Amino acid sequence: MEKRGSFSNVRGFILASVGSAVGLGSIWRFPYLVGDNGGAVFVAAYLCMVLLVGIPVLLAELAIGRSSQSNVYGAFRKLAPGSKFPWHWAGGLAIITCVFILAFYTVVSAWVTGYMFEAIRGTFSKLETPAQAAKLFESLTASPRWVLPFQVLFFAATALIVAHGVKKGIERSCEILMPILGVLLLGLAIWGALLPGGSEAFTYLFKPNSQLTTRGLAEALGQAFFNLSIGMGVMITYGSYLKKEENLLRASISIVVFDTLVSFLSAIAIFGLLFSMGGKPVGGSDLVFKVLPVFFPRMWGGQFFAVLFFGLLALTALAATISLLEVPVSYLVDERKWTRKKAAWTTAAASFLFLGIPCALSPGPLANFTWFFRQTFFDFLMFVSSNILLSVIALATTLFVGVAWGLRPARKAITEGSSAAAAVPAVVWKLLIWVVCPALIVLTLVAAATQYIQP
Numbered sequence: 001m002e003k004r005g006s007f008s009n010v011r012g013f014i015l016a017s018v019g020s021a022v023g024l025g026s027i028w029r030f031p032y033l034v035g036d037n038g039g040a041v042f043v044a045a046y047l048c049m050v051l052l053v054g055i056p057v058l059l060a061e062l063a064i065g066r067s068s069q070s071n072v073y074g075a076f077r078k079l080a081p082g083s084k085f086p087w088h089w090a091g092g093l094a095i096i097t098c099v100f101i102l103a104f105y106t107v108v109s110a111w112v113t114g115y116m117f118e119a120i121r122g123t124f125s126k127l128e129t130p131a132q133a134a135k136l137f138e139s140l141t142a143s144p145r146w147v148l149p150f151q152v153l154f155f156a157a158t159a160l161i162v163a164h165g166v167k168k169g170i171e172r173s174c175e176i177l178m179p180i181l182g183v184l185l186l187g188l189a190i191w192g193a194l195l196p197g198g199s200e201a202f203t204y205l206f207k208p209n210s211q212l213t214t215r216g217l218a219e220a221l222g223q224a225f226f227n228l229s230i231g232m233g234v235m236i237t238y239g240s241y242l243k244k245e246e247n248l249l250r251a252s253i254s255i256v257v258f259d260t261l262v263s264f265l266s267a268i269a270i271f272g273l274l275f276s277m278g279g280k281p282v283g284g285s286d287l288v289f290k291v292l293p294v295f296f297p298r299m300w301g302g303q304f305f306a307v308l309f310f311g312l313l314a315l316t317a318l319a320a321t322i323s324l325l326e327v328p329v330s331y332l333v334d335e336r337k338w339t340r341k342k343a344a345w346t347t348a349a350a351s352f353l354f355l356g357i358p359c360a361l362s363p364g365p366l367a368n369f370t371w372f373f374r375q376t377f378f379d380f381l382m383f384v385s386s387n388i389l390l391s392v393i394a395l396a397t398t399l400f401v402g403v404a405w406g407l408r409p410a411r412k413a414i415t416e417g418s419s420a421a422a423a424v425p426a427v428v429w430k431l432l433i434w435v436v437c438p439a440l441i442v443l444t445l446v447a448a449a450t451q452y453i454q455p
């Protein structure tokens, strides 16, 4: 049997977790959600969700992982051995959710990687209007011959790294990827802020100009989960590779601070750039692909920055897909005694063949194949995973902590090694785990479900 992996120290763990958290969710999704949901009010709602639900759930997941030293499926069983309720099903659901997310996340990652190659080839220099850029995006993403090779490349890179194990594969690659990313992003943000549109970007992002809708509230929580990589077992799995004495509160705060910082930096960079070029944040979700390519060639060093920008996005996506693949792999290695190599390659191949291909073909050949609640397979999988499954699993996690594991042992596990966490009164933990988190999660689940049922 293979020896269970572990991070060399808390720094390695933080790098890997930040790598998982920072991704397309922070750089691509956060800016457009802010734009779509009224700017500063959404930013405030998002920060509240991160503080009230994000941090407690993150701490709970890390504590479950570290205390059980087990994969997501085994962890629930180990910590509540006598429980009649099948809590480990939540672990099973988390494993499936990771395979789902992997399937559509690699499609967007493939587009990003493809755009980096198009930037190198100079394709964007021929674009004159956003309408042309939109057309280019539609024709490229509709072509299986363009998308599939990049998607295969992405799956292969992910499997290769995960097959090399926790220390040599995950930790080492994040050690190299994360600092490069930080420097690139900081540079882009400073540049975006200094451009003529920089101050307009700040106003757009931070000055309240509308009211928050129910949908905005639901999106804020969904984004907090997706962005922090919680609600799908990633943090339970990474926490299980941590040694007992590490300070969980400090680790969680580092993850949240870095992740939030990256979200804000990229929003400033993207909007600063966009406003400077006279662009409008319309159809926000397509900003990165449909708008930016028109603007890059018009500025000094544009081609270079375009390659850099899409390269950066691809790198962040890779650290995220690594963490997604690690969840099923750690289950197969721990519980089914597979070798790491076999687990990594088999899961990646299965996710690609059965789910990844239909996702990749959704904008093109399968565009009219909308059996799934009038959505393409890609949209369906994305919505169900990020707006429903993540919330269900996070809810199960808080209930598990409150009911099955017990607040007292959970609090002990969380506060171990952290005097600051120990100073938080037990009643605050109780309130957060028993009332605030479940209530907010149920609220957003209902909001998400009604949105789904609407025609």
Ligand code: PHE
Pocket (backbone or CB within 6 Å): 020, 021, 022, 023, 024, 025, 026, 101, 226, 227, 228, 229, 230, 232, 234, 320, 321, 323, 324
């Ligand atoms: N947190 C990642 C992002 O912001 C996405 C992700 C979700 C990664 C779930 C791992 C697990 O893009």
